[in-house]
Amino acid sequence: MLPLQFTTSRTARYLCLGEPGPAIAHVWVCLHGHGQPLAELAAHLQHLDTPERLLLLPEALSRYEQPQDANADGIIDEAPRTDAAWFAAETLLPDLTDLAAYLDALTSQVLTACPPNTPVTVLGYGHGAAAACRWLAGNGRAYNRLILVAPVFPPEIDRRATLVALPEHPVLVVSTTTDTYSPEAAGEGLMQDLLEVGLSAQQRLVDATGPLPLAALAGV
Known part of the structure; x- marks a missing residue:
């Protein structure tokens, strides 16, 4: 028996570093x-939080609670943590549709309160890089550049077909040479695909021991 689908509104959460305004x-x-x-x-992006720059951090719609680990005495002493994912393999297409509608509406709301034609940079980290590319591919959402940090495209998403549909705007790939979580985060295959589909792409390599090489964004 296959589940049926029903479209309904969702209440999303987001952070805003800065206030929309003139x-x-x-x-x-x-x-x-x-x-x-x-x-x-947000903590890793605080160095980019300046009076003239607004950072909009949407949370993915698929929220789930992380299991809690007990200490040596069998006591759970941490508050429950809720995480979120942009898509799941089983519901990829409807997840991507919901993602585009959500991000379009939220971005439009924020930009309405800013000066006309305010430049927009889209940044995606890890799976967020794949989500960003799928959102912008053939969508018509106006933006000026795309930054992909330690990007990971799950196998369910056709990376090459997604990149072909991106507008011809600059792409910066920020990779770490020490990331052992996913070899794909090194960005070599992604850079090759970006250049082969005709996009203007640059790569910035960071020798970082932490999971977020966002220090490389200083000055961008």
């Missing part, structure tokens, strides 16, 4: 990685 000269839409708390991504 002083904003640049908006960044930043998509977190799989299971990455918004507060963690």
Whole structure:
């Protein structure tokens, strides 16, 4: 028996570093990685939080609670943590449809309060990089550049077909040479695909021991 589908509204959560208004000269839409708390991504982006720049951090719609680990005495002494994912293999197409509608609406709402034609940078980390590319591919959403940090495309998403549908805007791939979680995060295959489909792409390699090589974004 196959489940049926029903479209309904959802209440999403997001963080905003900065206030939409006439002083904003640049908006960044930043998509977190799989299971990455918004507060963690925000902490790594604080050096980009300036009076003229607004950082918009949407949370993915698929939320789930992380299991808690007990200490040596069998006592759970941490508060439950809720994480989120942009898509699941079993529901990929409807998840991507919901993602596009959600991000379009939220970004439009924020930009309405900013000066006309405010430049937009879209940043995606990990699975958030794949989510960003699928959102922007053939969507018509106006943006100026795309930054993909330690990007990971799950096998369910056709990376080459997604990149072909992206507008011809600059792409920066930020990779770490020490990331052992996923070899794909090194970005070599992605860079080859980006250049072969005709996009203007650059890569910035960071020798970082942590999971987020976002220090490389200084000055961008």
